[in-house]
Structures are given as C-alpha cells and as structure tokens.
Amino acid sequence: MSCKVIDADVVIVGCGVAGLYCALNLPRALKVVLLAKTTVDECDSMLAQGGICVLRDEDDYESFFEDTLRAGHYENRLESVDMMIRASRPIIDDLVKRGVRFARTASGELDYTREGAHSRPRIVYHEDITGEEITTHLLACVRGLPNATVLENTCMTDILEGFDAAGARVCRGIVAEDAAGGRLQINADATVLATGGVGGLYKHSTNYPCLTGDGCRVAAEHGVLLENMDFVQIHPTTLWTEKPGRSFLISESARGEGAILLNAAGERFCDELQPRDVVSGHILRQMEAEDSSYVWLSFERVAREELEHHFIHICEQCRAEGYDIFTEPIPVVPAQHYFMGGIHVDSDSQTTLPHLFAAGETCCNGVHGRNRLASNSLLEGLVFAQRAADKIMRDRFAADTAARLAAAAAARSRFVAGSRDVTDVALQCGAI
Template sequence: MNVYFDVLIVGTGAAGMYAALNLRQDLKVLLITKAEAAECNSYLAQGGIAVARDENDLDSFVEDTLKAGKYENNVEAVKVLARESRENINQLIRYGVEFDREHGDLQYTREGAHRINRIVHCKDQTGKKVTEALYKEVKRRRNITVFEGTCLIDILRVGNTCCGGIAVKNGEVFFIHSKFVLLASGGIGGLFKNSTNYCSVTGDGIAIALKNGIKVKNLNYIQIHPTAFYEEAPNGRRFLISEAVRGEGGKLINKNKERFVDELLPRDVVSKKIFEEEEKTHMPYVGLDITFKPAAYLVKRFPGIYRECLKKGVDITRNVIPVTPAQHYFMGGIEVDLYAQTSMKNLFACGEVSCTGVHGANRLASNSLLEALVFSRRAAKLINSTIDFVNRLDAKAPDIPLNPDIEQKRNREIAIQKFKEVIGGLKSELVSC
C-alpha cells in the first residue's frame, strides 16, 4: 500500500511528538511507533529537565555539561542547548505541563554533576507528564495522523535523498512517501539483559542508518545508570531509581552501612564505584538510603518510586533501597548537525537515536529530554522554511514484496552485531528480551 504525507516522523517520544507540534499546521504529518504511543523512554524519565536558571547560569550550565561529557562534546551544540533551554520549557508549560512550583515559582532540584539546582520536575514522573501533555496536543491537531503498532523496517531513497519509509502494520507493508523523514526511534536498551529501557527499544534507527550508509558516531558511548532497583530475577526492564533521590540527599552505602562515594559525581564515576564496591563486598547490589527524610516528604516528592518499590517489598521511608547499575542511555547515534540533519538529504534524526555531540562521552543528568526538545524544534523549523522548495522523489517500491518478519529480524541482527563490535567487554550484556 502506498500512502503520501509531507513529513514522516518515526517515534512518539518527546522528540517525535514535539517535532510534529512545531511543524506548520498546513503540513500533512504522519507519526508512527512500533508499540503504543506511551511505550518510549521519554515516558519513563523520572528526574526532570535541566534548564539554565538565567543568563548568568548559561556558562556554568555549559561547563557542567562539558565536564560530565569529558570534554568530548560538540561545544556549539552544548551552547545551543543551554541558550534555548528556557524557551522550550516555557513552551511545555503552554502545552499544559504542570511543573512543581514553590510559592508560585518553578521549583528546581539538583542532580549529579550539576553545580546548582537547575532541574524542573513533575515530582518523579516528569517524562510521563510531558509525554501525556504532548500527546494530548498531538491528538488535537487535525494535520497529524498517528499509527501505533507500526514498525519502520527501512527508508525509501533515491541516491542520497530520503523520500519516505517502508513500514509494517498488522502484517501489511506500507510504502510511506514523504518530502522529509525524521527519525526519533529511540536508543538501544532492548538489546541488553539489564536496562532501564523498554524492551521494544532495539536500535532500529541505528540499524537502518548502518544499512543505508548514513553516518553514525560514537556507538561505544553507552551510559550505565548507577541506581536501578536490584532484583534477583528481573522480568523485563529494570526499574530506575531517579538520580533526584541522590540529589535530595540520598546516600549510597555498602552492606556495612558505610558510604563509599560522593553520590553527586557524574554517572559513570558513581557506577564504577558501585561495581568496585559490589566486587569488594561480594554483594550483587549496594544500598541507597533516604530514610532519614520525613516519610510524608518522600511520599509526596517521589510518589512513583515509593509505590513501585512498595510493590517490590521495599518501603523507601523505612528501608534502604537495593540498587545496582544498569544500561540506561545511548550518547552515540546517527550523526547530525545543529538542525538535526543527517548525512542523507531530507532525513533528520532527533532524540536518543541521534548524536548531536551534546553529551560527549557521558550524559549530564536531565539533559536528555532537553536535547530532544531543543533539536527536534530546530529540525521542525528548518523543515517549515524549506519544505515548499522540496520536490517529492518517489522511490520505486521493491519488485518482490518484503517479508516483514525477515526485515525486522535483519535490523535487530545488524544492531546487535554492530554493538558487539564496538563495546567489546560488554558482549555478555547484549541481547535480552
């Protein structure tokens, strides 16, 4: 089946939906996701969104991001991130996101490697509240169509120009012809045994880029989060214990109740210290203690974490939380410029599937949603200004009908093989659900 749109967006996380909302309303836009709209890493984000407090905070925000990223960041991209942070937070507020406030003003918290409190939040469910608000706005737009349960298996192209995508929905192959394609298909956590990501997030966009000779970058830059809830036999993804718990004073302790690390160091440093402590004490986890805070405060500040831990038999107001590191985020991805353009004409990439260079070798806490917002908006603005001058190039559909199952399996195999090549010692951690 052939369908025609002005813009095809792959992924319904923050990057995909925010891009759609920033596109002109006279454009015909298709948003597709291979699972349900809410099954994205954006939805799972707990801690919040980093934002420059004011003009005086811009330089320190940039410096904190560069330091966490081991100075391997794209400095210009980091400056863009900081400069445009406030206007994107204000846009979310206009879309109805109710960030926590104190005496009417936005309330800011602190997380690892930030020198000041600069993170806005919706208790411990920021990603959920943001994606719900964006999806509500998407559903209002008559020019935006959403296909759930629709998996992109390849792109349509003529030479080095992208002109659509090939997707599967209910076993039927769709040839989606469009003037622009924006990949916002997420990261790679579903390829790992222990990850805080949804199992459906399996690096599809990266595999399609590799298959089509599109430039990728820093595929070995994979972030391990220090504090995932420890379970002997986890079923599916690991439950994340937000860095905000440590930002609010939570202490990491070993089995002897001794602190062994500064909890607000960058994530890679804290993760390494936890691994060392586990090996030293012959324990598969360490403890995260926040019990010294008032119980009423904890329940109000971290309602989602409180409820989920309680289901697992841990009352965070009384018990130390068992935690261990798990794969969390992907700093590498499809190489893009400051407007999210890839090396293929008319193809953009935003969010975790992309590599803007903002994060360098290690992402600063709460910069992920911000990056998704800033660069997807920039991509949308560029599309708005150039789409009237772009002619649609219809790629010829394959003569032999595609086998959807084979193509999806091939994409997964490509992704797994590539990451086995680039991450070496973590090979045993690959391939989960």
C-alpha cells in the same frame, strides 16, 4: 504481498518527546504521519523520572555549560551545548503553555531540584514522573492536530531513496510493517527518525525492550554516517530484583535530595553527586569487593515530606517489591540507561542523507559527549526536534519559492516566444 501507500509531507518514526514535538512545530498545512513501533506509551520519554534542565538565569550559563562538559568528559560538541542551554527557557515556557504541570514553590514559582554532577539546582520536575507528564501532554496536543495521523504498532523496516532535481541521492520516506504483517510505504519529502535508544539489546536496562536501535541500523544500511556508537551510559541506581524484565529506575534526584549509598556494613563509600559513570564505577567495585549483586541506597537524610510529594511512584514501586524507603535502605544496582552515540546529525538535526533527519536518543548531535548530564535528555530531544522542524519548514519554503520562480520564468518565456510568433506572422503578411 500487497503494499498500502500513503503520501505525506513529513513522516516521523517514533512518538517520544522528540517525535511529538517535531510534529507540533511543523505548519498545519503539512500532512504529517507518526509511527509508534508498539503503543504510544511504550517510549522511554514516558519513563524519565528526575526532570528537565533549564537555564535559571544568565548567571547560570557558565556553570550549566561546564557541568554538561565535565559530565561528558569534554568530548561534547560545543555549538550544540550552547544551542541547547540557550533554548531551554523558551522550551519550558512552551511546555507550561501546553499544560505541563511542573512543581511550584509556595509562592507559585517553578521549583528546582538538583541531581548528580550539577553545581546547583536547575531541574524542573513533576513528582517523579516528569517524562510521563510531558509526553502525555504533547501526545494529546498531537492527537488534536488536524494534519497529523498516529499509527501504532507499526514498525519501520527501511527508508526509501530517490533523487532530487540535480540527481543527488535523497530520502523519500519509509517502508514499514503493521501488526498484522501488512506492508506499508509512506512517501514523504522529509523523514525524521526519532526511534529511541538501544536498551532492548541489553540484559539489564531501564529501557523498554522494543528499543533496539532500529534507526541506527536502517541508517547504516544506507550508508548514513553514525557516530560514537560505543558511548553507552550505565545508570548507577536501579532497583535490584530477581524478577525478569525492565529495570526500575531510582531517579538521580533521589541522591540530589540527599539519598546516600551504603555498603554491606552500612557505610557510605562514595560521593553520590559525581557524574553517573563515576558513581556506577564506585558501585561496581564495591559489589566486586563484597561479592554482592547490589549495594544499598538509604533515604534517611531525605525529608519525609520530600519522599511523600516528590518520590511518590518510587515509594510505591519499592513497597510493591517489599521495601519501605521511609524506614530502610533499598538494594540498587547499575543498569544500561542511555545512548549518547547514534546517527550523526548537524545542528539542524540533518543526517548525511538529504531530507533525512534524526532527533532524540537515536541521533548524536554532540550535546552529551561521552556521558550524559542528568536531566539533559528531555531537553536535548525537544530542542533539536524543534530545530529539525524549523529546517524542514525552511527547506519547504525554499523549494516552493524555487518552483514558483521556475514557473514564472517558464511563463515569461512562453509569453516572449508567443510575442515573437505574432511579430513573425505580421512581417510575413506585410502588415509591418
């Protein structure tokens, strides 16, 4: 079978927020190729409802740090948590400059909501489709780049290996397959895996079915270190239905704004603002005690105006399933939601194979620990995708500088050798 070959400077596998933001932070002089396994809108970044965390002010640092650690059972990598929190405000400012429309107060300031396990409101949002708002704008920015090409319905099947000047093993790009089954080889100095999570491997998940851990599988086949592969998060509240397919998420912010969980008798049975794994445990035990397939989520304590403006799409989806959240509770059940483990990376998103990077849900940089704090996912993906781009630029500059120095040294060597040759001839001829 013939193989089409593309030469690039950077290849990015995945078009969620991590992949897109990495591309946007690379120099325009570099040729960048991005791959989407299916269509660009089938990524979990599009599905994020609640919002994105941000450090409100310096007084919020300690509580933000502690909330992230407490949710993660104190198994987080402290350096990564610190980096994410301190980079959050510049990231939000950059998103606003790129056109992302976060909710505002009457005075025009950013509006903040609260979610489970947060000690204070620090989450900015756009209705209940924050992920779609951010990802759509980033995608439009990437499509406007003269140096970037997006290939849809193109699935990575392997990575390419080679050797650097010192003989060390390095990544040299990827192998992929297009929708027609054609083989594609993309050669690149730097490769970024942003392939998302593992939800497609589960019967009940909020993820798209195409997310099957491709990045982790391929990395493992090449001996790249993986980390905490058992760290899988179950989200407490997805809309219960007998219909097959992806589970519809009922955002954490619904409980943050006052929605409560009820048992079959209409009684509240837990604190809804505990970390996700704790609330999921309460729900599963309640379901077991009642021999039920779900519990109930009531919006009776949420202001009608909040429902109409903040949870527009949740209202619509529930109505399509036959439930009116303005007048009745809805059935909810836990489902697989997020993957905290993955390809081990350092603070610059580098894997253990040089020239191979990973960002977003497919990697483990230690930010989340054993359980992710609500609305840290978009932020983490953006922050560490930017760090990957910065490292790629530094490596490129170092390589270019080394090449120029080597060329200059070679030129000097030739000049000196040439000078000696002239001197030798002159001596032989008796001129000197």
